[in-house]
Amino acid sequence: MITLNVNSLENAEIFWQELGLEDEVALNEAVVHEAQTVSICVSYVDDILDKVTALGLKVSNPVALVDGRYLFSFIAPEGDTILVIGQWINEPYSSEKRQAYFEALRDFTVVSPDKKLSALTTGAIVLFGRVTCPWTRAFVQELTAFDLKNAYYVDTENTDLVAKLQAMRKEYDVVTVPTLIKIKDDGAFEKFDKKTQALSDFLNA
Secondary structure (H helix, E strand, O other): OEEEEEOOHHHHHHHHHHHOOOOOEEEEEOOOOOOOEEEEEEEEOHHHHHHHHHOOOOEOOOEEOOOOOEEEEEEOOOOOEEEEEEEOOOOOOOHHHHHHHHHHOOOOEEOOOOOOHHHOOOOOEEEEEOOOOHHHHHHHHHHOOOOOOOEEEEEOOOOOOOHHHHHHHHHOOOOOOOEEEEEOOOOOEEEOOOOOOOHHHHHHO
């Protein structure tokens, strides 16, 4: 957590809450305020970048760091320079991103829309996603931390053109990607919900 000296504690609290960073910044009301330069590390910079831009604040474009994360900066309402560091989901798509995506999926077996997923062995996990989706690319990188032996991949890139793929997505309630499911004993399935469980718990259950 960082500490910022501010002129108006009330206004500053509203601003940082609007950015969703109230838990990252400790505010200290000071009679004399001198502009500070501070850095904040977050998981993803996208949402904060969008909000800062919408507020009309002076903001820089994200730049790549040597560790694969990105950094952008903005000037807060009281003149402080804030550096925000994290993954940038919406970074421009490139051939390198495509290569990294499929390299991360090297241990997954590709499943065609013709296959009945209920025929897979109990405990199999199935990832629905597409390489052009930045959120899927980020999620695939998370999966590389696990030793997955019974993993399958359904490419949803051409959903609009393939009727069987549309039917498969409807059957397994794949509204958005990435979606990760696990095949159960009776051929039913369980869908991963990041809001209610950790990925490690879902994969290891």
